[in-house]
Amino acid sequence: MSAIIAYVRVSTVDQSTDTQRATIEERHKVDRWFVDEATSGAIKAKDRKGLGELLSYVREGDTVIVYAIDRLGRNTIDVLETVEALNAKRVAVLSLREGFDMSTPMGKAMLTMLSAMAELERSNIKERQMAGIKRAKTEGKALGREKIIIDEDVAQWRQENSASIKATAEHFNISPASVKRACRAAKASI
Known part of the structure; x- marks a missing residue:
C-alpha cells in the first residue's frame, strides 16, 4: 500500500517547521513525517538525519511531499540526485510551493531550473555576508563572540x-x- 510521506526542514534553531506542516496538512493526509531542524540545505541530503531516514524508508508507489524544492537542499546537483534516487524507487515527489510533480519530464525541467536558482540565492547570501563582514572590519567593528577571558x-x-x-x-x-x-x-x- 502506498503512503503519503512529508519532509520538512528548517535551517536554524529559531525557525519552526509549523508553517510547512500546516500547508502540507491542508492539502494532504500524511502517513509519515520526516523532519530536519536546524539543518542547513547546504548539507548533502544523505548526511541529513531526517532526509536520510526518508530515503531508506520510502517504497515503490509512495509520494513524498515537500513544502518547497529548497527544503530538499540548496545545491542543484544534490537536489537532482535526491529526486533521481526517489524516482528510481518509483516514488513521486511533489513540491507544493512550486506546484509540480518532479517525476514528470516537465517537473524535472522545472526542478533543474529552480534548484539552480536556489543555489544561486545561497551563493548570493554568502557573498552579501562576506561583503558585510568586510565592511564591518573596515569600520573597525568587533566581529565574533565577545571575549570572555583575559x-x-x-x-x-x-x-x-x-x-x-x-x-x-x-x-x-x-x-x-x-x-x-x-x-x-x-x-x-x-
Whole structure:
C-alpha cells in the first residue's frame, strides 16, 4: 500500500517547521513525517538525519511531499540526485510551493531550473555576508563572540600549573584554539 510521506526542514534553531506542516496538512493526509531542524540545505541530503531516514524508508508507489524544492537542499546537483534516487524507487515527489510533480519530464525541467536558482540565492547570501563582514572590519567593528577571558590570566595559570593546552581549555571552559591565542597574545604583550 502506498503512503503519503512529508519532509520538512528548517535551517536554524529559531525557525519552526509549523508553517510547512500546516500547508502540507491542508492539502494532504500524511502517513509519515520526516523532519530536519536546524539543518542547513547546504548539507548533502544523505548526511541529513531526517532526509536520510526518508530515503531508506520510502517504497515503490509512495509520494513524498515537500513544502518547497529548497527544503530538499540548496545545491542543484544534490537536489537532482535526491529526486533521481526517489524516482528510481518509483516514488513521486511533489513540491507544493512550486506546484509540480518532479517525476514528470516537465517537473524535472522545472526542478533543474529552480534548484539552480536556489543555489544561486545561497551563493548570493554568502557573498552579501562576506561583503558585510568586510565592511564591518573596515569600520573597525568587533566581529565574533565577545571575549570572555583575559589572555594574561590564561597564560599565567597555564605556566603556574604546568598545564597542557587541553587542561587549560577545560579549566577556563574555552577551546584549545583560544588557549593558544591567549598564550601568544600574552607573550606578545610582555
